[in-house]
Amino acid sequence: MEKEWRRSMPLLSMNIVMQLTGLTARQIRYYEEQELVLPARTEGKQRMFSLDDIDTLLEIKDLLKTGVNIAGIKQIFELKNSPVVSKDVRKVISDIELRAIVKEEMQLAQRQQRASLRQGDLSRFYR
Amino acid sequence: MEKEWRRSMPLLSMNIVMQLTGLTARQIRYYEEQELVLPARTEGKQRMFSLDDIDTLLEIKDLLKTGVNIAGIKQIFELKNSPVVSKDVRKVISDIELRAIVKEEMQLAQRQQRASLRQGDLSRFYR
DNA sequence: TAGTATATGTTATGTTATCTAACATGTCAA
DNA sequence: TTGACATGTTAGATAACATAACATATACTA
Secondary structure, three states: OOHHHHHOOOOEOHHHHHHHHOOOHHHHHHHHHOOOOOOEEOOOOOEEEOHHHHHHHHHHHHHHHHOOOHHHHHHHHHHHHOOOOOOOHHHHHHHHHHHHHHHHHHHHHHHHOOOOOOHHHHHHHOO | OOHHHHHOOOOEOHHHHHHHHOOOHHHHHHHHHOOOOOOEEOOOOOEEEOHHHHHHHHHHHHHHHHOOOHHHHHHHHHHHHOHHHOOOHHHHHHHHHHHHHHHHHHHHHHHHOOOOOOHHHHHHHOO
């Protein structure tokens, strides 16, 4: 309860966030438009990000890379914020994400009669 | 060696540093002019501060409030960076600062035949 | 007492960083 | 092909920051 303070404090400007996440300003603003991140604003309306925001952005980046679209990410984030999942958040969430992704990919594959999901794409969920 | 990374990373812009330290931009720039802090710069020459810089600024603020002038602070910082004092840095430094301050104040008092140093001013060094 | 140094305030002027909004484009699936 | 999605690009406006010069209060010094 001193670390929480810092992680949620909006200290970082756009430029730094671009560097830390490897995302473009356009991407970051788009994700905000889609309400996936909600950076604070200065009096002059400039975005200020917290470390938590960085985590969120990195997760978005990762999920997009995995093939989940914005709508899917929205769902996942909603699940995360649902009070049901507040025991061992970390692990539970991973499972949920996994299932969401697999489900989406399965549906895709079915609809297209093809295997859009190569083995390698799930490897990071196993060990 | 993962925390060092973060503490020395220049992530913070002027505005945030002003808020975190309670110093004005003028003060911060002046301290840099006096080479007490050396913030990084963006390509566009804008200052970017690290958490270490914040610590330094807060220390400057504190020392100034205690009555030490810029020259004195410079000395103290030089002592800190001297390789001699690299065992139990924390404690040793406090002592050095204390002595430096006391010395300065004593000289002042002597020259002026007055007691410029009230008891209360040193109270924070004792317990 | 008059003069000087120190640390900071204030103002002016230019540059960099960020904003919003609109339009363009590559990719993929229907 | 057509359309949706995610992102690129550009334009024009504003916010944030830069340097530099001058002003000033306080505290020392002569």
